[in-house]
Amino acid sequence: MNYTETIRSAGTPIVEDMLTEEISQLTIDHPGAHDADYRARRNFIARLARDYRENCRQGQRAVIPFISYTEEETEVWRSVYERLDAAHELRASAFYLSAKRRLGITGAEIPQLIDMDRKLRRLTGFRLAPVEGLVEARAFLKWLEKRTMLCTQYVRHHSRPDYTPEPDIIHEAIGHIPNFTNEDFAAFSQFIGRGARIASDEQLEQLSRLYWFTVEFGLIEEGSDIKAFGAGLLSSSGELEHAFSGNVERRPFSIAEVIATPYDYSDIQPVLFVIPSYAELKESTREFIEGFGR
Numbered sequence: 001m002n003y004t005e006t007i008r009s010a011g012t013p014i015v016e017d018m019l020t021e022e023i024s025q026l027t028i029d030h031p032g033a034h035d036a037d038y039r040a041r042r043n044f045i046a047r048l049a050r051d052y053r054e055n056c057r058q059g060q061r062a063v064i065p066f067i068s069y070t071e072e073e074t075e076v077w078r079s080v081y082e083r084l085d086a087a088h089e090l091r092a093s094a095f096y097l098s099a100k101r102r103l104g105i106t107g108a109e110i111p112q113l114i115d116m117d118r119k120l121r122r123l124t125g126f127r128l129a130p131v132e133g134l135v136e137a138r139a140f141l142k143w144l145e146k147r148t149m150l151c152t153q154y155v156r157h158h159s160r161p162d163y164t165p166e167p168d169i170i171h172e173a174i175g176h177i178p179n180f181t182n183e184d185f186a187a188f189s190q191f192i193g194r195g196a197r198i199a200s201d202e203q204l205e206q207l208s209r210l211y212w213f214t215v216e217f218g219l220i221e222e223g224s225d226i227k228a229f230g231a232g233l234l235s236s237s238g239e240l241e242h243a244f245s246g247n248v249e250r251r252p253f254s255i256a257e258v259i260a261t262p263y264d265y266s267d268i269q270p271v272l273f274v275i276p277s278y279a280e281l282k283e284s285t286r287e288f289i290e291g292f293g294r
Contacts, residue, residue: 099182126186151172
């Protein structure tokens with residue numbers, strides 16, 4: 001799976017610029033680019049997110065939209081979930097497996113953002129908010145300082161259930177959201193958001209690399225084992241299998257090395273970093289962010 005953006009990469013229009021007549025601006029090589037029904041469905045779900053944001057902006061009561069997913073969309077979810085479930089039991093961190101159960105994420109149906117938001121608020125005070133699509137890196141990361149994760153709600157195209165060139169609800173729910181039930185990870189994310197708000201352009205690129213090699217493609221020590229916690233790994237069977245093969249270099253985590261390591265979001269990852277714990281990741285990131293502006 002190609003992850004994308006990632007972190008809603010620099011150069012992508014920020015969400016306010018996406019409110020065109022057709023909100024789903026799909027590139028020509030997107031699996032759903034030539035599917036009129038899929039584009040219309042994407043636009044419908046995107047407009048619900050836009051309306052949510054407009055209500056928030058105007059100070060009105062805003063409720064995260066409940067999406068009545070179609071049978072076709074649900075089958076895409078089930079297909080991806082079934083392929084990943086066994087791999088998770090073998091490769092995912094114990095914390096992630098527990099968090100998935102606490103949030104009630106199963107293969108039976110696509111979880112609703114509003115339900116996961118309520119559970120996260122009770123556990124760590126982290127919140128979820130729907131968004132139309134890709135968001136420019138600084139804008140996206142800054143929301144994390146408010147302990148808020150912007151999430152899409154649409155589903156990837158049914159012709160390629162194993163692939164998405166952008167984040168969808170499968171990537172968000174299976175990959176990202178369970179980690180926010182951990183307070184150390186939530187605090188780490190908040191530090192990332194604070195850094196994005198005050199960072200220079202050069203520092204923002206460093207934060208993007210830190211986010212990529214942890215939130216998206218991070219590994220973690222678990223006793224004598226190494227397990228996966230990054231969303232890009234946990235929502236892609238191909239990336240997860242590759243991460244534990246002999247074709248990837250796994251290095252001990254060092255912020256200095258991470259921020260100096262470029263990545264190619266369009267290719268399978270040749271280098272991954274292993275953090276000792278969420279707590280140590282949080283503290284290392286706090287110290288790093290405190291150096292901004294000096």
